[in-house]
Amino acid sequence: MTTLFELQKAAAEKIRARYPQVSSKEFRGDFTLTVQPDDLLDVMRYAKEACGFDMLVCVSSVDHLGQEPRFETNYTLTQAETGANMLVRVPVPESNPSVPSVVDIWRSANWLEREQYDLMGIEFVGHPDLRRIMMWEGYPWNPLRKDFPINGKVTEQAGLAFTEVAPTAGGPFITKPGVMTASEREPRAQG
Numbered sequence: 001m002t003t004l005f006e007l008q009k010a011a012a013e014k015i016r017a018r019y020p021q022v023s024s025k026e027f028r029g030d031f032t033l034t035v036q037p038d039d040l041l042d043v044m045r046y047a048k049e050a051c052g053f054d055m056l057v058c059v060s061s062v063d064h065l066g067q068e069p070r071f072e073t074n075y076t077l078t079q080a081e082t083g084a085n086m087l088v089r090v091p092v093p094e095s096n097p098s099v100p101s102v103v104d105i106w107r108s109a110n111w112l113e114r115e116q117y118d119l120m121g122i123e124f125v126g127h128p129d130l131r132r133i134m135m136w137e138g139y140p141w142n143p144l145r146k147d148f149p150i151n152g153k154v155t156e157q158a159g160l161a162f163t164e165v166a167p168t169a170g171g172p173f174i175t176k177p178g179v180m181t182a183s184e185r186e187p188r189a190q191g
Helices: 004-018 037-049 109-120
Strands: 023-027 030-034 055-063 071-078 085-092 098-100 123-125
Touching: 004 023, 004 030, 004 037, 004 085, 037 071, 037 085, 037 098, 055 109, 085 098, 109 123
Parallel strands: 030 085, 098 123
Antiparallel strands: 023 030, 055 071, 071 085
């Protein structure tokens, strides 16, 4: 009987054989592929059609403030029948925070990409309805970026959002943005 690890490893090797420019990393039995934005659609179609990853479970992103590329977009793929998973990571530069939309491959990407667009400011090129999903149209910021202050920003649109400091300001879980050690970043570590 083939183990889950063997299924995931075989899928990663199959994708790497077809796309040698894709890098693969294994950590504790899970495989992560790093794909450049220009190769994303081809790799994702191949993962679905040739490797059986028929579900897109999650689209998320990470802000590496102070590093380049600043952002990365992460896609979690699953084979529904076997339960095998694959993480596909795409580096996204701050100068052009955009990646191709995968909505034509997995319809489940629709709202997931809109959420990343709204909260992180990453544009999904080719998305059929790319508009904000949580914040109102015209909201000028991206609240999940690390340089967005935890206490929010004062808005001139009274009644639509906090116009005062948010209740968590100064709380024990407020960290400083940027590249720092845990003791520099975490207020709890400082006593």
